[in-house]
Amino acid sequence: MNSLRTLIRDVPNFPRPGVVFKDIGPLLADPTGFTACITALAAPWRDVPIDAVCGIESRGFIFGAAMALAMKTGFVPLRKVGKLPPPTLGIDYDLEYGSARLEISSGGLGAQGLPAGARVLLVDDVLATGGTLDAGRRLLEQAGAQVVGAGVVIEIDGLRGRMRWPEAIPLRTLLRC
Ligand SMILES: O=P(O)(O)OC[C@H]1O[C@H](OP(=O)(O)OP(=O)(O)O)[C@H](O)[C@@H]1O
């Protein structure tokens, strides 16, 4: 994982003063690093039955969709507001540098071709304050899914996002900084 660490660039004071932005661009551009990242993200779930990987727009789509292929599951997008056709379910939340709203197609996950009670894995790139991952979990639960775990590439320890995640649901992160 140390080699993956070198592929994350720290950008001070972006997008707001005081924020140290974790830029995943170099990781995505490195074929060996990106492949190793997806393999490592998928590994903890090898023996866990999962119906779909759910990725959070937009960087969570990159890792989530690649994981879905690696795990041979479907992919369900949690989208930012106004992108999905109605009907939708939505949830407002705060993140490290702002606030946003996530939506999922309603009619439950059945509308996405998944059974009610589908076992899903939630994926994102960064866990900072945890507002986004928490909102994704709550939205999926509202939609009738069972969130069996979460996978994230980078956990920013100092922002204590893990404190917002239920201890009973496994949360696996690749790099802690
Ligand atoms: O733990 P938190 O404080 O909630 O922050 C983490 C979230 O912030 C970023 O998303 P952003 O909304 O910037 O969207 P993007 O992926 O479209 O850049 C990142 O991709 C996570 O989803």
Ligand SMILES: Nc1ncnc2[nH]cnc12
């Ligand atoms: N510091 C950070 N770097 C990259 N993405 C983020 N999302 C929330 N905080 C972030």
